[in-house]
Amino acid sequence: MVRDGVWRKSSRSGGEGNCVEVAGFVDAVGVRDSKDRQGPELIFTPSVWAAFVGATRAGQLNNQP
Template sequence: MSGKQLSWRKSTRSGTDTNCVEVGLAEDVVGLRDTKNRDGGTLVVSRTRFTALLTAVKTGRLSARR
């Protein structure tokens, strides 16, 4: 699947900043890309995996390593 086939969104909190991650939605997959380099590649995962990632982040199951 090409990144151009996804419907891309960026958080409204980002404003005009280009140092963000965009999320692209399609019927059964979610794409992730860097706004600094939109043509630099897209990570595509299933909606199920993306939902699991969001749940893990929201519930604090992921921690930053230092």
């Protein structure tokens, strides 16, 4: 992840308006709703974000039995 604090839209965001933006900072990763840029942001440590991304890529967060 680039650590420059620039918000970027997820490459997985579709055209339905369900989009998130992510920004990498020196000591945090921010996530926000691209439709509500002035709204709340979720902030994660880089290690927690890496674990989340890894679990997502491995399919460990799917809600299917």
